[in-house]
Amino acid sequence: MKKLKFIGNPLLQSREKINMSSDKKWLTLKTTEDNEEFVVEESVAIMSNVIKNMVEDGCASSVIPVPRVKGNAMGKIIEFCKKHTEESDEKVLKEFDAEFLNLGPDALYDLMVSANFLEIKVLLDSVTTKVADMIKGKSSEEIRNILKIENDLSAEEIEESRRENCWTRQE
Amino acid sequence: MATTDSPPVGAILPDDLITEILIRLPVKYIFRCQSVSKAWLSLIKNPNFVKSQLRHSIESFNTNQTLIVNTLDEYEESHTSISLLSVDFRRIVARLRFPFSRGEFDYVPDCILVGSANGIVCLSVALSETPPEYKWHCSPFANRETNTYLWNPATRQSKVIPSYSICHDYRREALGFGFDPIDNDFKVVRIVAPPFSAEVYSANRNAWRKLPGPVVLPFDDAFDVCVNGFLCCTGLYGVMAFDLNKEVMNSGLKFPVTTSNARVTEFDASIALLLWRNKNSSNQIDMWKLDDEACLRGGGVEASWTIVFSVDLDLTVDSVHGYLPRGDILLMTDEGVWCLYDTNKKKATIVPVAIDMHQTFKYTESLVSVSGFKQVN
Numbered sequence: 001m002k003k004l005k006f007i008g009n010p011l012l013q014s015r016e017k018i019n020m021s022s023d024k025k026w027l028t029l030k031t032t033e034d035n036e037e038f039v040v041e042e043s044v045a046i047m048s049n050v051i052k053n054m055v056e057d058g059c060a061s062s063v064i065p066v067p068r069v070k071g072n073a074m075g076k077i078i079e080f081c082k083k084h085t086e087e088s089d090e091k092v093l094k095e096f097d098a099e100f101l102n103l104g105p106d107a108l109y110d111l112m113v114s115a116n117f118l119e120i121k122v123l124l125d126s127v128t129t130k131v132a133d134m135i136k137g138k139s140s141e142e143i144r145n146i147l148k149i150e151n152d153l154s155a156e157e158i159e160e161s162r163r164e165n166c167w168t169r170q171e
Numbered sequence: 172m173a174t175t176d177s178p179p180v181g182a183i184l185p186d187d188l189i190t191e192i193l194i195r196l197p198v199k200y201i202f203r204c205q206s207v208s209k210a211w212l213s214l215i216k217n218p219n220f221v222k223s224q225l226r227h228s229i230e231s232f233n234t235n236q237t238l239i240v241n242t243l244d245e246y247e248e249s250h251t252s253i254s255l256l257s258v259d260f261r262r263i264v265a266r267l268r269f270p271f272s273r274g275e276f277d278y279v280p281d282c283i284l285v286g287s288a289n290g291i292v293c294l295s296v297a298l299s300e301t302p303p304e305y306k307w308h309c310s311p312f313a314n315r316e317t318n319t320y321l322w323n324p325a326t327r328q329s330k331v332i333p334s335y336s337i338c339h340d341y342r343r344e345a346l347g348f349g350f351d352p353i354d355n356d357f358k359v360v361r362i363v364a365p366p367f368s369a370e371v372y373s374a375n376r377n378a379w380r381k382l383p384g385p386v387v388l389p390f391d392d393a394f395d396v397c398v399n400g401f402l403c404c405t406g407l408y409g410v411m412a413f414d415l416n417k418e419v420m421n422s423g424l425k426f427p428v429t430t431s432n433a434r435v436t437e438f439d440a441s442i443a444l445l446l447w448r449n450k451n452s453s454n455q456i457d458m459w460k461l462d463d464e465a466c467l468r469g470g471g472v473e474a475s476w477t478i479v480f481s482v483d484l485d486l487t488v489d490s491v492h493g494y495l496p497r498g499d500i501l502l503m504t505d506e507g508v509w510c511l512y513d514t515n516k517k518k519a520t521i522v523p524v525a526i527d528m529h530q531t532f533k534y535t536e537s538l539v540s541v542s543g544f545k546q547v548n
Contacts, residue, residue, distance in 0.1 A: 112188055124191065132195035140206040147184070152209045161206040167327055167548060168199045 027051075028063045029074065036071030037063070040078055047081040049119035069114045076100075077114060080123050101130045105147055189214055194227040198325035198536045221538045225289060228535040233496045235259070239267075239292060239324075241284040241530035251282060251527075253294070253324075255534060258495055261511060261522045268548050270294055270322035270329035283312060284530035285319070286348025288397060290537025291357055293348035294320045310344040310392055321357060321374060321544075325536040328544040335361060336379040337368050345389050347404070349397030351415040357541060358415045360402055364388050371418050374541050380418070387411065387422055393529035395435040396493060398442045401467060403435040410435060410444065410474065412467050421467045424474035427459045436493040438479060445491045445500070454484045456502075456512075458494060482514055492528050503528065 025042035029051075046052035051064060066074065083096050101108065108127055115123040135143045140158075144151055153161075189211065193201055201224070205212045214220055236258035241251050255265040269282075270292075278300060285293035298316040322329035341363040348359050359372040361379075369382040389395075389404035389411060396403055401412040401421075408423035410433075426433060430446045437443060442461040447454065459476040466474040482500075492501040500512045501522075509522040 109184065112191075113185075116188060116191075128188070128191040129195050131192045135192075135204075136196055136200055140203060143204065143207050149208050149211075151207075153206060153212070157209075157212075158206050161212070165202045165205065167546075168202045 027055075029066050029078075030063050031069055031071050031074050032065050032067045033069070034071045036074065038074055038078055040082075041085075044078065044081045044085050047085065047120050047122065049121070051118065066118070068117055070110070073110045073114045076111065077118070077120065077123065080126075081120065084122055097126050101126060105131075105134075186210075186214055190220060190223050193220075194224040198224075198538060201538070202326075225535075225537045225539060228290065228537055232533065232535055236495055236497070237264075237534050238501075239284065239287050239532050239534035240524070240526040241282060242527070243525045253282065253284060253292075256522070256524060256526065256531075258499060258501075258511065261520060263524055267324045268327065269296075270320040270324075270547055271296070271318075272547050281311070283346065284527075284532070285346045285359065286394070286397065287532040287534045288348065288350035288357065290323055290325060290535055290539050291350075291541065292320075292322045292324060292534070293346075293357075293359055294322055295346060296320065309342045313342055313344060314340055319359065319372075321541050322547075323537065323539060323541075323544070326538060326540065327547050328540055329547050330541060330543040330545060332359065332372055332374075333378060335370065336381055337361070337363055337370050339366075339368075341365065343388060343392055345392040345394065345404075347394030347397070347402045347413065349400070349402045349415050351400050353400060353416040356415075358402075358418075360394070360413055360415075362386055362388055369420075377543065382418065382420075384420075386420070391529060396437055398435075398437045399440070399464070401442065401464075403442060405433045405435060410442075412442065414467060419469075421469070424466055427476035427478070432491075434491050434493060438494055443479065443494065444476065445494060447488050447491050447502075449487060452487070454486065454488045455481060456484065456488065456491060456500060457481045480514060482512070482517070484512060484519070486510070486519060490528055492531055495533075501531070 027040055027042050027045045029038045029040060029045065030036070042055065046055060054064060069077070080100060084093065087093050087096070103111070108131055112124065112127045112131070115127060134146055138146070143149070193204055193215065196204070201215060205215050238256045238258065240254055240256050242254050242256075242263065243251060253267045253269070254263045255267065256262070257264045280300075281297040283295040285295055287293070295312060296318045297312055298318060318331045320329050320331055343364045345362045346359065348357070350357055354375060357374040360369070361371070362369045367386040367388065369386045370379045371382060372379045387406045387408070389406050394402050394404040394413075397415070400415045402415060403410060403412045405411070406422060409426050410424040411420060411422040412424065413420045426446070427444065428446065430448070432447045434445045435442060436445050436458075438458060438460055442464070444459045444461070445456060446459065447456045458479040460479050462475045462477055466472045487505040489503045489505040489507070492503070494500055498514045500514060501509070502512060503509050509524060509526060510519040511522055512519045
């Protein structure tokens with residue numbers, strides 16, 4: 001194993017290196033499921049509360065391992081966070097989100113689980129709102145079809161529910 | 172691309188994510204989701220779900236500001252109707268059904284909207300038709316038999332609270348309603364005169380309790396707003412804040428400046444004050460924020476205020492109702508026209524409804540129920 005030489009404090013030296021390259025701080029995120037690496041600006045990465053805490057606690061070395069999130073989901077998440085840090089116009093962001101979330105339930109699910117795990121409030125809010133809009137006003141049968149849920153309620157349970165909630169079907 | 176061996180989305184959605192989706196639905200649709208699956212049914216019936224939905228409802232008020240109002244019925248002007256006014260769309264978006272069932276009255280009874288908190292609404296309903304002579308110096312429900320309801324318009328459940336404990340003849344009455352976050356309790360406050368007496372109802376105790384000590388009637392016989400468990404109004408000696416938890420009135424909180432036009436409101440999660448004056452046909456509205464709630468804990472600490480903003484308007488203000496979270500001030504001009512004045516854009520837009528200044532409150536949908544609630548309609 002190579003013996004590494006350091007001049008002075010090794011931590012100080014690596015920090016200086018980062019600062020020298022540009023005014024912005026960069027982080028490398030590595031998805032541990034499929035070993036994909038993403039280089040992102042710190043300001044974008046800290047939209048994730050989990051990563052933000054790691055950076056603030058000083059636990060973030062140059063490469064941050066991210067479990068449970070697959071590479072393609074990570075890529076999409078970074079695209080979302082980048083847009084939301086760069087853009088401040090609410091209208092533009094709304095249009096971007098609508099386009100961005102034009103996905104099927106499986107992809108939305110992946111995004112939701114990842115956003116929840118990484119604690120990215122804005123993304124979680126957007127995806128869950130999108131799914132809520134997809135099922136709003138639909139019958140329970142239609143909701144089951146959209147979200148691929150199995151019906152495990154007995155006929156009596158369904159009938160009782162319908163009776164209790166018949167007022168929700170008025171107007 | 173879903174492959175045949177990828178599990179169905181819904182089957183593996185964890186509870187906390189199902190919750191995040193469902194709390195974003197209007198309450199009516201949340202109920203329908205109870206018949207989707209066993210997991211969804213038990214999730215929705217869990218008390219924690221009610222808490223999550225309430226938290227989200229309150230947090231998202233800013234993006235979907237709704238007021239519950241008592242407004243003149245557009246078809247029969249002699250009747251009022253309880254409706255929802257959207258601040259963003261500047262119009263009535265829903266007419267609510269009443270907390271009593273259709274058969275209970277064979278006419279539309281007079282109602283007073285007392286307040287709204289956490290999705291629960293307090294409504295006082297007169298049990299007899301309007302008396303032939305209107306006494307201008309008396310409160311509208313003075314000495315009339317009434318039912319006071321606690322009501323959740325979103326779940327259509329309600330209950331009648333026990334009758335008042337103060338039963339002597341009176342001419343003036345002030346009713347207020349709010350939520351005590353310390354004991355998780357809904358309270359109704361009632362002040363009548365003469366002689367000056369006060370009582371408070373607690374939903375947890377399901378009983379009225381007479382309040383001791385000297386009592387002051389609020390100006391206009393109405394409370395302005397409930398903030399952080401304090402039911403606030405203005406009175407003879409300044410701002411008054413009724414501590415819903417300790418059930419004690421803090422009165423005589425001095426105004427920041429000598430004024431004759433003041434209204435208590437909420438700003439940035441604090442008690443705030445809107446003062447307005449007309450000077451040389453120009454109108455000014457100032458908003459002040461209460462620096463510290465220490466003055467509300469007894470011990471004689473003086474109230475201190477800091478000015479938040481001061482705006483000049485080119486319309487004449489008759490009365491100001493309150494400040495709304497994104498910077499709108501709801502006010503009435505001297506021509507009786509209601510407007511929303513946007514303090515950021517410095518523009519007023521008309522709200523084409525006839526609402527009662529003292530019967531207009533912020534409203535959010537919730538699944539909260541009070542013990543004794545029954546399904547009404």
